[in-house]
Amino acid sequence: MSPTDLEAPPTASNGDAAPRIGPHPGYISSSNQYASELKIRRMLKENGCDPAREDNYRLQGVQLIDTVRQHLNLPVRTFDTACTYFHKFRLNFRDAEYNYQDAALASLFVACKVEDTIKKSKDILAAAYNVKNPEKPAASDDKIFESPGKIIIGLERLILETIGFDFRTRYPQKLLVKVVRSILGPDQGKEFFNIAYAMSIDMYKTFVPIKRTTFSMVMALVELTARMTGNHLDKVKDFAAARRQYHRPAVLETMLDILDLYVQYHKSTKVGTQFDLNRFMDIKIALNTELEKEFISRHMYYCSRCENEEPSPLTPGSITSPTATSSSLPGDLSMRRTARGQDGTMRFVFDPEAAREEQDTVAQYYNEEYEEYEVEVEEPIPVPRNEHPEGGGRGGYRGGHSHGPRDRGDHRHYRGRRFH
Template identity: 70%
Template sequence: MAPPNGAVAGVAGDGAPAATANGDARVGPHPGFISSSNQYSAEIKLRRMLKDNGCDPAREDTYRLQGVQLIDNVREHLQLPVRTFDTACTYFHKFRLNFRDSEYNYQDAALASLFVACKVEDTIKKSKDILAAAYNVKNPDKPVAPDDKIFESPGKVIIGLERLILETIGFDFRTRYPQKLLVKVVRSILGKSATGSRAFFATAYAMCIDLYKTFVPVKRTTLSMVMAVVELTARATRAADNSARGTGSQTDLVDRVRRFAARRRQHDRDAVVETMLDLLDLYVQHHKATKVGALFDLNTFIDIKIRLNKDLDATASPRYLFHCSRCEVADPNHLTPIAPGASPTATAAPAAWPPDASIRRTARGQDGTMRFVFDPEAADKEQAKAGEFFKDEYEEYEVEVEETVAPPPPYERDGAVGRGGGYRGSYRDRGDYRRGGGPYGGYRGDGRHHRGRGRYH
């Protein structure tokens, strides 16, 4: 039995060392890791994850837009519901935030995300069906059946990426569907039979599709996304119809949207403005790669963006919520993947409870077992309880030790001076006071025996 805390460790009677203050050292398996799903992430966290992965910003936008467009094209070809599209895009964004672009092909990741979303939303499709649909969309002149042999190898890749996607989302299949709430909000604001309500809803619905080409679905709630889409649609419609219909009805529409938003306290105004600015960045930078971009002029989005930025400056509100400038300029923490043939002992982690309970699962051969916990509070309690058994306790002692001073060299001893000692320097080195005290002295003799020290001496 181990002595109580505070007892001094000594030596037992048989010569064996006694137990330490916190018991004998226990050797066991690695405690493992806990992963809790995170439904929402701030903009600064998304940027840090992309920076840690070494992602190129220019290629990141291209891969993101092309991947979402591929999911949308295959979804329309297979006639899948829009909720499957929403789920697939959410999984695609989360997967790309956790893995480098060099570790996978963005097209394979997009199709694998759609494959997982089909299972989650009960619109089950085989992997070969999705691959065949993607091939037929790209090559409409040469359609291929799903049972063709060319899809055997890509099908295995899709199934392999499925496991990584499930680990990335933490087996948390909750997603958000803004289109369902958009119907109710537009009906509450405009009514069922209002003039122009169908055109307004068609524009807002297309904007919801464009919304998934940004990282907004992993940052904002459903109501925040819907209110941002409705207000931005009203602003764009008012700006486009200013010259044709006048400003009366469209200005009234924007006011009605604001009054409706004021009665709903389930969302934050800053979050809505950030979502609208994210959409405007998409429409300004990638005008032709969106559905709504073809409906309005580019100057319309630029003018709306300028007005929103002026409103932010007037209220001194930040562009992004929870922004940290110090975290943005910090050096990236590059992830070093472990080769499959590497020795596990060379990269073994110490037997201590990991400090971060929400560590990312990247399937890079890490030690321990990854467990997925849906309740973050339960994960924190488990971490605190189990962490007590992996603490290293130390006792500090201050010991005074007398050190023997080494004898001085021979030329510094007392007896060495009487025997002549060593070289002690000339009068110039000693600075003789009779010779001026300087390094060369100032004494020139008594006059008669003085010898010149001039140039020709």
């Protein structure tokens, strides 16, 4: 056989060249920076999370990140990134599959690398241990951190795959400084800014950072601070009216999400203990009244009928514990681990349009076309064991012959599919 014969493409039966189909290119996951309230609720429902337990784990995990961050003198930018990864990771895994404290520390470990404030996994574990046990501090090279360190490193890969290797996050504190200075000036808004800054830390105990843009978060913080202090509300409204990117429904939803945190978990926040609980409730009533007056939905892009629909069944592989497998996972909130347990490679693409175009091009080569057909088969029924063909055996009729369908055969219909 000549080399030209090896390179020639296969030919079809009619002489035309058949298209050559290579190996499956794998599965694509495109990162998604934002998630709606409906998407978050459906993902929590699919995970089977108890709402009270889920809120408790979320609050404690963010508080642990903040405490360790302060102990290691890490910037608030690292805190923002760690909390964002922590929320996305918890939306993709059940609480029973991991320890929320390990997930929080692993998120901080990844955030330190992303924000160029690198810390070793044992350094983070030692800081968390020393915060809980100040009377018996331990060094980072202690042997007690060897096993937990391996768990943190194992969760690191899962967090990277969960976020789709997309390290973009939002930092509202930097823009908050500029907005407060623009509204109140550089010297008059110090006390105002301190309250708004503390509120920006409390905000990461909710899902607001993965739902809203930076500007919407900042304007919600500024307006809510003005309503709580009773100062400069008119200046805030004038500033918002002059900005084209200002979106009132997004700001209202953000403020109500933060108020829900202060009303339900009053003592678990920084700002909640500085004001009376009735003050938060009065502001919440006023904002709800504005929603009804302007006919604005409480949550953007929300559908109550869609929330009540049954969630799509999980794949068998998605029940596997994340710490016990190294299978590839999708990396965003819109594609939940659908490729686990399937053959092929998971690839992460940042451009959703390019990913969709590639999937459409590849799909035409892997679509299975078939037609249904019906075949009639004549199948004789065998003689039962407890009867003799001539009727003289056990269970038969004496001196007679049995006549029935078994003497004539039986016609049965079979349905099937022919694949092309």
